[in-house]
Amino acid sequence: MLVAAAIFCLAAPSGSGSGTAGFVGSHLVDRLVARGDSVIVVDNLFTGRKENVMHHFGNPNFEMIRHDVVEPILLEVDQIYHLACPASPVHYKYNPVKTIKTNVVGTLNMLGLAKRIGARFLLTSTSEVYGDPLQHPQVETYWGNVNPIGVRSCYDEGKRTAETLTMDYHRGANLEVRIARIFNTYGPRMCIDDGRVVSNFVAQALRKEPLTVYGDGKQTRSFQYVSDLVEGLMRLMEGDHIGPFNLGNPGEFTMLELAKVVQDTIDPNARIEFRENTQDDPHKRKPDITKAKEQLGWEPKIALRDGLPLMVTDFRKRIFGDQDSAAT
Numbered sequence: 497m498l499v500a501a502a503i504f505c506l507a508a509p510s511g512s513g514s515g516t517a518g519f520v521g522s523h524l525v526d527r528l529v530a531r532g533d534s535v536i537v538v539d540n541l542f543t544g545r546k547e548n549v550m551h552h553f554g555n556p557n558f559e560m561i562r563h564d565v566v567e568p569i570l571l572e573v574d575q576i577y578h579l580a581c582p583a584s585p586v587h588y589k590y591n592p593v594k595t596i597k598t599n600v601v602g603t604l605n606m607l608g609l610a611k612r613i614g615a616r617f618l619l620t621s622t623s624e625v626y627g628d629p630l631q632h633p634q635v636e637t638y639w640g641n642v643n644p645i646g647v648r649s650c651y652d653e654g655k656r657t658a659e660t661l662t663m664d665y666h667r668g669a670n671l672e673v674r675i676a677r678i679f680n681t682y683g684p685r686m687c688i689d690d691g692r693v694v695s696n697f698v699a700q701a702l703r704k705e706p707l708t709v710y711g712d713g714k715q716t717r718s719f720q721y722v723s724d725l726v727e728g729l730m731r732l733m734e735g736d737h738i739g740p741f742n743l744g745n746p747g748e749f750t751m752l753e754l755a756k757v758v759q760d761t762i763d764p765n766a767r768i769e770f771r772e773n774t775q776d777d778p779h780k781r782k783p784d785i786t787k788a789k790e791q792l793g794w795e796p797k798i799a800l801r802d803g804l805p806l807m808v809t810d811f812r813k814r815i816f817g818d819q820d821s822a823a824t
C-alpha cells in the first residue's frame with residue numbers, strides 16, 4: 497500500500513486573532529485517506545483548525561503531529577505534500593519574518609527530509625510568484641513582476657525562493673520534485689475571518705453586513721473550487737512532470753463582478769462599501785492552464801456560480817449553527 501504524508505497546516509481556533517483557516521490540506525487528506533493511504537499531518541496550527549481533520553482521529557491510517565516546519569523533523573514517508581504556510585494576506589503579513597522563515601527554512605527542512613528518505617516532494621507555490629503581472633494571462637514561462645521590498649514580499653519572494661530551493665535539490669540531489677502554482681482557491685472550511693475576498697464577501701452577505709470592495713473593484717482574480725485543486729495536486733504528485741504547473745480556474749472576475757455573484761447567491765440586497773486598497777495589490781490575475789491540460793490531463797470542472805453555494809452552506813452552518821434557516 498502506498499504511504500503518503502500530507503504536510504500542511506490545520507488551524508488554531510479562529511478566535512485567537514492569529515487564527516486562520518488552512519483549508520486546502522484537509523480536503524487533500526480526505527482524498528488520500530479515502531484511497532487508502534496512510535497520512536501524517538504535520539502542522540503548527542498557526543492558521544489551521546483541528547476541526548478540519550478531526551473526523552479522521554481514531555483511524556489507524558491517520559496521524560497528526562503538532563510541529564513547526566521551521567524546525568527539523570524526522571519521519572519515514574513516500575511522498576511529501578508541502579503546504580505549510582499562511583495563505584491569506586492578512587495572516588502572512590501578521591508576522592512577515594515568520595512567513596519568510598516558513599517559506600525558506602521550512603521548505604529547506606522538508607526538502608532535507610525528502611532527500612534523506614528518498615521521498616517525492618510537492619511544493620504548493622502560488623500565482624503570487626507572478627507579482628503584479630505584465631503578461632496576461634500568466635503562462636509558467638513568465639518570470640513575474642515582483643516588488644522585493646514590499647509588504648507582500650515575505651510571501652511572494654518567499655515562495656519564489658521555495659521554488660528555487662526545490663529546483664536546486666532536484667538538480668543537486670536528484671530529488672523527485674513537483675511544483676504547483678496555485679491560483680485563488682475557495683470552498684468549505686476556509687477560515688471565516690481570514691480576510692480573503694471570497695470568505696469576506698460570503699460572511700458579510702450572510703451577516704447582512706456590506707461587502708467591502710477594496711479600491712475601485714476593477715482588479716481581477718480567477719477563483720478555483722477546492723476539489724478541482726486537490727485533483728490537480730494529486731495528478732501532479734502521481735504524474736511524470738516536474739512543473740511548475742499553474743493550477744487555477746481561468747474564469748476571471750473583477751471584485752465587483754464577484755460581489756454580484758455573491759449577491760445573486762446569498763442576498764440580492766447586500767450593499768457594497770468601498771474601502772482603500774492594500775499596498776502592491778496585483779491588478780489582474782488569470783492562469784493559462786494549457787500546460788496542465790496537456791501534461792496532467794487536468795482542468796477545473798466547477799464554475800464559480802456552482803462552487804460558491806457549496807461554500808455558502810458550510811459558512812451558514814458555522815456562522816449560525818442550527819439557526820441557519822432563520823438567518824437566510
Ligand code: NAD
Pocket residue numbers: 504505506507508516517518519520521538539540541542543544545563564565566578579580581582583584598602620621622623677678679680681682
Ligand atoms: P491555510 O492558511 O489555510 O493553511 C496553511 C496551513 O499551514 C495552516 O494549517 C497553518 O497552520 C500551517 N502552517 C503555517 N505555518 C506553518 C509552520 N511554520 N509550520 C507548520 N505548519 C504551518 O492556507 P491554504 O489556503 O490551505 O493554503 C495551503 C497552501 O497553498 C499554502 O502553502 C499556500 O501558500 C498555498 N496557496 C493557497 C492558495 C489559496 O488560494 N488557498 C493560493 C496559492 C497558494
Ligand code: UDP
Pocket residue numbers: 567568569570571604605606607608609610611612
Ligand atoms: N532535515 C530534516 N529532516 C531530515 C533531514 C534533514 O528536518 O530527515 C533538515 C536538516 O536539519 C537541514 C535541512 O533539512 O536543516 C537540509 O538538510 P540537508 O541534509 O539537505 O542539508 P544539510 O543538513 O547538509 O545542511
Ligand code: UDP
Pocket residue numbers: 584585680691692693694696697708709710711713715717751773774777778
Ligand atoms: N479584496 C476586496 N475586499 C475584501 C478582501 C479583498 O476587494 O474584503 C480584494 C483585494 O484587494 C484583492 C482581491 O480582493 O484585489 C483578492 O484578495 P485576496 O486577499 O482574497 O487574495 P490575493 O490578493 O492574495 O489574491
